[in-house]
Amino acid sequence: MKEGPDIARVAALLGDPARSNMLTALMSGRALTAAELAQEAGVTPQTASSHLAKLEAGQIVIPRKQGRHRYFTLSGPDIVEALEVLMGIASRVGHNRVRTGPRDPALRKARVCYDHLAGEMGVALFSGLEARKLISTDHNGVALTDAGTDFAEAFGINLNELRTSRRPLCRECLDWSARQSHLAGSFGAALLDRFYDLGWAHRNMESRVVIFSPEGERNFKALCDS
Amino acid sequence: MKEGPDIARVAALLGDPARSNMLTALMSGRALTAAELAQEAGVTPQTASSHLAKLEAGQIVIPRKQGRHRYFTLSGPDIVEALEVLMGIASRVGHNRVRTGPRDPALRKARVCYDHLAGEMGVALFSGLEARKLISTDHNGVALTDAGTDFAEAFGINLNELRTSRRPLCRECLDWSARQSHLAGSFGAALLDRFYDLGWAHRNMESRVVIFSPEGERNFKALCDS
DNA sequence: TTCATAGTTCGATGTTAATCGAAGCATTAA
DNA sequence: TTAATGCTTCGATTAACATCGAACTATGAA
Structure with a gap:
């Protein structure tokens, strides 16, 4: 095992489609509830809860309790930066997830x-x-x-x-x-x-x-x- | 499925420990052979070959054949940027992979x-x-x-x-x-x-x-x- | 109280993918 | 040619994890 920051652990957290959908939804800076994020990701609330627990443990998002809701925000501007760089790479190499006519x-x-x-x-x-x-x-x-x-x-x-x-x-x-x-x-x-x-x-x-x-x-x- | 650049696919490629070790090794800008990268990642040549094929398909690295060696380089400066941002996040949140005396x-x-x-x-x-x-x-x-x-x-x-x-x-x-x-x-x-x-x-x-x-x-x- | 909503935990299932041994190509050197 | 090196493909094993149904907790409303 090598020394240094564990890039892989962070990248793996961003590397799941459901989680990356949630995170891009949070890029606006607004706090969103678990249910909203579940809908953004297109998964059930249970699955979203599991993902959010992982993201929270990895300090990618921070939760804020309010009434019976839990609002999530990105843990810092560096997360946005990372998402933007990854977006740039993805579009450079042509990794789009559009199925029906990307250039329509x-x-x-x-x-x-x-x-x-x-x-x-x-x-x-x-x-x-x-x-x-x-x-x-x-x-x-x-x-x-x-x-x-x-x-x-x-x-x-x-x-x-x-x-x-x-x-x-x-x-x-x-x-x-x-x-x-x-x-x-x-x-x-x-x-x-x-x-x-x-x-x-x-x-x-x-x-x-x-x-x-x-x-x-x-x-x-x-x-x-x- | 949502439209937009597929962040998750790129992030997943960086999200494996073996691959992230290879990529950080390439951050120096030097081209490295498959065998050297296998050693950096701490895996066998077969496993490294599988990872490199994935990275190549995802256009994260580009191979260059020379004699009976295959030299790999990062596909662009945006990859370095992504790795650096991820490094910053990882060390901010305390994700280090130091085993042998982290505070040596x-x-x-x-x-x-x-x-x-x-x-x-x-x-x-x-x-x-x-x-x-x-x-x-x-x-x-x-x-x-x-x-x-x-x-x-x-x-x-x-x-x-x-x-x-x-x-x-x-x-x-x-x-x-x-x-x-x-x-x-x-x-x-x-x-x-x-x-x-x-x-x-x-x-x-x-x-x-x-x-x-x-x-x-x-x-x-x-x-x-x- | 009762009911509804938001969210989590548990358990089971299915899929993905990382790993390596063994064998196969390809290139170079003798 | 033979031998050695660098790398890849194949196949099997194993482990991780994303997913969701069902049940549970917590908060708020009637």
């Missing part, structure tokens, strides 16, 4: 990331809302501004209803295709729902692609630019 | 890191050379200054000979025990060789410890401080 242009343009909009249009939405000062970002995460609150109500989104859920209103989500942030959280999901309701877009079941109608895309652009 | 003072003071000096004296050498402006560090890495070139020649190091190798002259190497940089690269190796030749120090075979004689240590201190 429609997928890159607009797709569903669980329940919110991702892809180029997702990134455009995020930066558009930020430029219009409807959302603000700082080290705590993303938040809806006062102007953003007014906008949401005018756009037909019932914020009070969203606030009843434990889920955060706004969350940043790193976009793998554009390498920038797009908007997640219940507000992000509500926006996409509203796009559907207004007839701006509809989902292509069979895939994650979101298809915008011509006038829908015009309206969307106006929303981002104005 | 001699080992912490001065030891061989492949072919150059590491430990407290290695770090002192690095910061001493930097303070004397014999080496300079910036975001591109470490480089020998003009004054450093003069110093090297005066110290009895043939730089022209070193430059013929593909190996970088100066490289930073993160020291796990001191958590600071020490000097690697062919110049770092040449310096240690020169310490041996001058009788300042000798290696304790059996271990990685480097033992300085009293006057050798005095001279070394003068070299770092003046």
